[in-house]
Amino acid sequence: MNTAYAQRMSAMKPSTIREMLKLSERPGVISFAGGLPAPELFPVDDIRAAAERVLAESGAQAFQYGASEGIASLREQIADEMAARSIACSADDVLITTGSQQGLDLLGKVFLDPGDAILTETPTYLAAIQAFQCFEANFQPVATDDEGVVPEAVDELAARGLARFLYVIPNFQNPTGRTLSLARRRQLAEIAARRKLLIVEDDPYARLRYRGEHLPPIKSFDTSGQVIYLSTFSKTVAPGFRTGWIVASPEVRDKLVIAKQAADLHTSSFDQLVLERYLRDFDNSLHVERVCAAYGERYAVMDETLRRQMPEGFSWTRPEGGMFLWVSGPETMDAMAVLAEAVDAGVAFVPGTDFFPRGGGENHMRLNFSNAKPEVIRDGIARLAAICARRL
Amino acid sequence: MNTAYAQRMSAMKPSTIREMLKLSERPGVISFAGGLPAPELFPVDDIRAAAERVLAESGAQAFQYGASEGIASLREQIADEMAARSIACSADDVLITTGSQQGLDLLGKVFLDPGDAILTETPTYLAAIQAFQCFEANFQPVATDDEGVVPEAVDELAARGLARFLYVIPNFQNPTGRTLSLARRRQLAEIAARRKLLIVEDDPYARLRYRGEHLPPIKSFDTSGQVIYLSTFSKTVAPGFRTGWIVASPEVRDKLVIAKQAADLHTSSFDQLVLERYLRDFDNSLHVERVCAAYGERYAVMDETLRRQMPEGFSWTRPEGGMFLWVSGPETMDAMAVLAEAVDAGVAFVPGTDFFPRGGGENHMRLNFSNAKPEVIRDGIARLAAICARRL
Numbered sequence: 001m002n003t004a005y006a007q008r009m010s011a012m013k014p015s016t017i018r019e020m021l022k023l024s025e026r027p028g029v030i031s032f033a034g035g036l037p038a039p040e041l042f043p044v045d046d047i048r049a050a051a052e053r054v055l056a057e058s059g060a061q062a063f064q065y066g067a068s069e070g071i072a073s074l075r076e077q078i079a080d081e082m083a084a085r086s087i088a089c090s091a092d093d094v095l096i097t098t099g100s101q102q103g104l105d106l107l108g109k110v111f112l113d114p115g116d117a118i119l120t121e122t123p124t125y126l127a128a129i130q131a132f133q134c135f136e137a138n139f140q141p142v143a144t145d146d147e148g149v150v151p152e153a154v155d156e157l158a159a160r161g162l163a164r165f166l167y168v169i170p171n172f173q174n175p176t177g178r179t180l181s182l183a184r185r186r187q188l189a190e191i192a193a194r195r196k197l198l199i200v201e202d203d204p205y206a207r208l209r210y211r212g213e214h215l216p217p218i219k220s221f222d223t224s225g226q227v228i229y230l231s232t233f234s235k236t237v238a239p240g241f242r243t244g245w246i247v248a249s250p251e252v253r254d255k256l257v258i259a260k261q262a263a264d265l266h267t268s269s270f271d272q273l274v275l276e277r278y279l280r281d282f283d284n285s286l287h288v289e290r291v292c293a294a295y296g297e298r299y300a301v302m303d304e305t306l307r308r309q310m311p312e313g314f315s316w317t318r319p320e321g322g323m324f325l326w327v328s329g330p331e332t333m334d335a336m337a338v339l340a341e342a343v344d345a346g347v348a349f350v351p352g353t354d355f356f357p358r359g360g361g362e363n364h365m366r367l368n369f370s371n372a373k374p375e376v377i378r379d380g381i382a383r384l385a386a387i388c389a390r391r392l
Numbered sequence: 393m394n395t396a397y398a399q400r401m402s403a404m405k406p407s408t409i410r411e412m413l414k415l416s417e418r419p420g421v422i423s424f425a426g427g428l429p430a431p432e433l434f435p436v437d438d439i440r441a442a443a444e445r446v447l448a449e450s451g452a453q454a455f456q457y458g459a460s461e462g463i464a465s466l467r468e469q470i471a472d473e474m475a476a477r478s479i480a481c482s483a484d485d486v487l488i489t490t491g492s493q494q495g496l497d498l499l500g501k502v503f504l505d506p507g508d509a510i511l512t513e514t515p516t517y518l519a520a521i522q523a524f525q526c527f528e529a530n531f532q533p534v535a536t537d538d539e540g541v542v543p544e545a546v547d548e549l550a551a552r553g554l555a556r557f558l559y560v561i562p563n564f565q566n567p568t569g570r571t572l573s574l575a576r577r578r579q580l581a582e583i584a585a586r587r588k589l590l591i592v593e594d595d596p597y598a599r600l601r602y603r604g605e606h607l608p609p610i611k612s613f614d615t616s617g618q619v620i621y622l623s624t625f626s627k628t629v630a631p632g633f634r635t636g637w638i639v640a641s642p643e644v645r646d647k648l649v650i651a652k653q654a655a656d657l658h659t660s661s662f663d664q665l666v667l668e669r670y671l672r673d674f675d676n677s678l679h680v681e682r683v684c685a686a687y688g689e690r691y692a693v694m695d696e697t698l699r700r701q702m703p704e705g706f707s708w709t710r711p712e713g714g715m716f717l718w719v720s721g722p723e724t725m726d727a728m729a730v731l732a733e734a735v736d737a738g739v740a741f742v743p744g745t746d747f748f749p750r751g752g753g754e755n756h757m758r759l760n761f762s763n764a765k766p767e768v769i770r771d772g773i774a775r776l777a778a779i780c781a782r783r784l
Contacts (some may be wrong), residue, residue, distance in 0.1 A: 039452035048447040055440040060431035063439065063630030090630065098490055098634075098656040105655045109526055114506075130654040134501055238455035240661030262522040263497045264490040268660050269632030270634075 030380035032367040033348040035174065035323055041294055042105050042238050043278070043287045050278035058273055066269045068261040070096025070245070074276040076083035078245050085206060086220035087229060089247050095256050098267045100204055100232040100244035104131035105226065106259045110252075111164045112137050119157055119166040121149045123355030124366070125174045128167055128202065139357035142166070146317075149181030150172070151187035155198055156194035165198035165228075170217055172205040172322020175355045175366035177321060189221035198252075199227045204244075207236050207288050210296030210319035233275055235323070236288050241271040295323065301374040302367065302381060309385035311392055316367075323370040326352075329388065333363040341387045347380045422772035424759040425740040427566065427715055433686055434630050435670070435679045442670035450665055458661045460653040462488025462637070466668040470637050477598060478612035479621060481639050487648050490659045492596055492624040492636035496523035498651045499592055499620065502644075503527050503556045511549055511558040513541045515747030515756070517566045520559055531749035534558070538709075540565070540572030543579035550587035557590035557620075561608055564597040564714020566756035567747045571712060574607050581613035590644075591619045596636075599628050599680050601713035602688030617641035620682065625667055627715075628680050633663040687715065693766040694759065694773060701777035703784055708759075715762040718744075721780065725755040733779045739772045 054062055067077070075091035082089050098104045112118070112135035120128070122141040129139070140163060143153040149168055157163055166315070166318070168188070170180040180188075192199045201218045219229040225248075232244035246256060260266070278284070302325065306316055316327040334352035342348060352364025369377060446454055461467070467483035474481050489495040496519070504510070504527035512520070514533040521531070532555060535545040541560055549555055560580070562572040572580075584591045593610045611621040617640075624636035640647060652658070666713070694717065698708055705722040723729070727743035734740060742757025761769060 034457070036457055039456050042452050042455045044447075044451055044455070051443060051447055055443055058432050059436055061632075063434045063436070063632040064431050065426070065626075065631045074746055098660075101654070102656040127654070127657070128611075132652075132653050147535060217496050234457075239457045240453075240455040242658070242660045243657060258522075259526065262493070262519070263655070264494040265519070265635060266492075266634070268634045268661060268663050270666075271660050274662075 001108040005102070029343065029348055030347045030372060030376055030383070032372065032380060032384075033350050034371060035368055036371040037235055037291075037323075038294065038370055043282065046047075046163045046282065046287070047238065047274065047278055048333055050281060051274045052272070053281070054273045054277050062270045062273050066266045066272070068257050068266045070094070071269065071272045071276060074279075077276060077279045077318075080175070082229075082247060086216040087138060087247060093250070093253060095246045095248070095253055095260060095261065096272060097230075097244045098244060098264055098268050099234060099242040100202065100230050101127055101131065101241075102260075102263065103230040103244055104128050105134070106246070106256050106263060107165070108132050108135040108137070109259045109263070110255045111198070116164045117162045118230050118352045119154060119163045119169055119356065121173065123175055123352065123361055124167065124357065125169060125202070125360075126350070126354045128357075129357045135355075141356070141358060143365060146319050148178055148184055149188075151184050151191060154188065154197075155191050155195065156195040158191060161195075163197065165200050166192075167200045167202065168218070169202045171203055171215070172208065172319045172324070174205075174322070175320050175324055175350070175352070177317045177319025177324050178326075180218075180346070185215065185218045186221050188218050189223070189227065192222065192226035193224035194219075196224075197226060200230065201227055204232045204235055205229075205322040206231060208292060208323065210292050210299060212320040219247065225251075228252060228269040233369060236284060236291070237275060237278065240276060241268070243267055243271055243275055278318075284337060289294075292321070295370050296378060298369045298372070298374060299325070301377045302369040305378050305381040306385070309382055311385070311389040313392065314388060316390050322367055325367050325369065327365040327367060329363045329365070330392070331363055331389075333391070335362060335365050338365070338384075338387055338391060341391075342384055345383045345387060347383045349384070393527055398712050408649070415546070419607075420738055421618040421735065422739045422768055424761070424764065424772060424776075425742050426659050426763060427760055429627055429631060429683075429715075430611060430686065430762055433683050435674065436496065438674040438679070439630065439666065439670055442673060443666045445673070446662070446665045446669050450596070454660060454665050455663045456662070458658045460649050460658045462486070462659060463661065463664045463668060466664050466671075467637075469668060469671045471549065474621075474639060474657060475599065478608040485639050485642070487638045487640070487644060487645055487652060488659050488664060489622075489636045489638055489652065490656055491626060491631070491634040492576060492622050493519055493523065494634075494652075494655065495521050495622040495638045496592075496594070498638070498648050499557070499657060500524050500527040500529070501651045501655070503590070504645045506652055508545060508556045509554045511546060511555045512749065513560055513565065514734055515567055515744065515753055516559065516749065517594070518562060518742070521747075521749045524559070525749075533748070533750060536570075538570060540570055540576055543583060546580065546589075547583050547587065548655055550589040553587075555589065557592050558584075559592045560610070561594045561596075563595055563607070563718070564600065564711045566597075566714070567742070568718040569709045569711025569714055569716050570718075571607065572610075575593060577610045578613050579646040580610050581615070581619060584610075584614065584618035585616035588616075589618060592622065593619055594622045596622075596624045596627055597714040598623060600684060600687060600715065602684050602691060604712040611639065617643075620644060628629055628676060628683070629667060629670065633660070635663055635666055635667055680724070684713070687762050690761045690769060691717070693769045694761040697770050697773040698777070703777070703781040705784065715760055717759050717761065719759060721755045721757070722784070723755055725780075725783070727754060727757050730757070730776075730783060733783075734776055737775045737779060739775045741776070
């Protein structure tokens with residue numbers, strides 16, 4: 001009887017990322033596979049001080065049940081941060097989520113019925129594919145180039161009125177590192193209003209820009225309430241707290257709050273209070289500057305080493321921020337086969353296919369540059385390049 | 393086009409519990425509405441010491457991404473706790489969830505297609521109704537008496553083979569406070585094996601027994617792997633950490649891990665480590681004894697005050713533990729109308745209808761006794777009894 005159930009179960013197979021994370025835990029393996037921030041850069045002392053203050057001053061409130069929306073004082077700080085990102089909103093427009101991942105899950109719950117179409121960049125974020133697959137989404141990849149998703153292609157698909165939403169990562173996209181151009185941000189906001197198309201703007205890397213000018217998010221051009229904006233503290237403070245947020249129109253937010261209540265009641269009170277105190281008492285912008293300086297250097301080392309070592313026929317993106325770059329090999333390259341050899345040689349990455357919900361992309365590799373120090377990046381890229389050269 | 397979507401949205405209305413929690417936040421309102429533990433009993437000093445040790449010793453690990461299954465050392469402690477509850481399992485059988493509520497959500501995601509039947513006690517837990525409603529479950533209430541759900545009724549419905557699972561709270565059930573008898577636990581495990589019926593055993597209150605003997609859970613009689621066991625630290629340590637767990641067969645657990653990964657990647661690393669350290673370094677059993685002594689007294693005061701004050705025609709359950717008792721009024725009573733008057737008189741509770749997924753139960757009230765001190769309970773019950781007497 002349960003055909004949909006059987007289909008969903010077969011779709012819910014362990015992801016390559018998860019298996020890769022296991023491989024990359026082997027001692028001695030250089031991992032460009034995960035999407036992990038550099039733990040040595042976490043503001044451990046400041047978080048410790050914030051946690052001690054919460055423990056000393058908040059007492060029982062830090063340990064009690066709380067509202068599904070999240071703690072008001074943290075939502076106020078997020079509204080301030082949104083203003084700095086050119087998004088005008090109040091604390092009431094913010095919903096705290098258990099990481100951005102939960103934001104994707106709640107959107108699936110509220111908006112997706114089995115078979116519903118959603119538009120995505122080509123390629124798109126693996127964990128978003130997983131989140132929406134749970135709701136049996138019908139992925140419609142949209143033409144995408146170096147400036148991001150192509151608005152005309154979105155418009156054409158939206159005109160048919162079949163898509164529940166467009167899912168897009170505007171800055172330093174995962175997996176490609178590409179950034180959506182300013183003109184296209186405006187265009188997408190205009191299409192959203194005109195076609196009544198929801199846009200899910202997932203922006204975890206907004207503040208991780210190492211070169212060039214910050215661009216205002218699509219949400220900042222949203223006049224119709226059709227843009228839903230997601231972000232997180234995972235990259236600017238620490239991911240272990242699992243604390244992200246959604247900014248949406250009151251109508252959408254109310255639905256998301258109800259879904260959130262059914263999903264986990266609320267995000268950890270303790271973690272929310274520690275983050276709130278950290279943001280209030282310490283200079284997070286200075287911390288983010290330090291992170292950007294370190295990641296920017298790591299990116300430059302990876303790019304330079306690739307240039308020196310990779311054989312002809314390989315190209316890669318030049319992201320201005322974020323955590324990933326995207327290597328494209330010759331059409332005949334099979335990144336899964338490269339990975340098998342690479343793991344034997346002590347280096348790991350994520351093969352491209354996982355980012356294409358409808359298959360393809362066999363000749364691509366996603367490389368993370370935030371989680372390894374420069375000398376390790378040089379070593380790992382040298383190993384990887386040697387394998388690529390041998391396989392040509 | 394989206395009929396299922398529209399139905400789900402209309403089902404996803406804010407719950408009475410949520411509105412009640414808002415009412416009960418008004419200053420001066422005595423709330424028997426929430427399901428909140430008593431914050432003055434939280435082991436604040438011990439948690440603070442555990443958190444300080446984690447912050448001093450774990451450093452970056454406490455703030456980094458972790459495995460979806462949860463932290464191994466915490467799962468080992470949970471396996472020990474399971475042994476104390478007569479359930480033989482290893483750390484590998486345990487999945488950490490973001491509160492028990494997430495356990496319900498993941499079960500819905502893995503097992504429910506729109507319209508799938510699930511069997512529940514009559515009445516059943518409001519937040520479980522909400523969790524399963526998101527997946528458009530078809531609720532099949534099963535006959536239930538003072539010894540809990542009636543096995544023969546379960547067997548008859550299971551024989552038709554239409555139910556995805558039976559959802560049951562064995563100890564001090566929410567909302568009734570009833571406990572499933574030992575004989576019925578054995579019978580349900582036997583039915584699960586014979587009919588290949590999954591049982592979801594949700595046991596948050598296991599250790600909150602104030603009188604009588606602890607009873608082994610249904611899962612302890614499970615020979616077929618058909619019983620999925622859920623519990624939480626919310627009642628024995630603190631709910632603000634949003635940390636619960638599921639014990640299931642390897643096959644079911646693997647599916648749940650994948651759903652968990654898509655839902656929020658993993659539960660807060662920091663919270664897991666703090667709980668692990670608290671359980672390792674401090675005497676949680678002694679803490680639970682203190683909680684039981686306090687809640688047992690509060691229950692006794694509520695029961696005694698009800699006996700002295702409530703008019704003829706009202707009866708209520710005599711739970712041996714947990715946090716709730718269940719008041720039944722005359723058939724003609726409308727608990728929603730009583731609530732409206734009660735809130736004006738400064739006392740709140742949850743009306744019975746919310747616990748009946750298919751309607752009914754208008755003449756019942758759920759009263760929480762864990763969150764108010766004895767003198768407040770006396771005052772609140774006196775106010776409530778006066779309203780009930782006036783309305784007769």
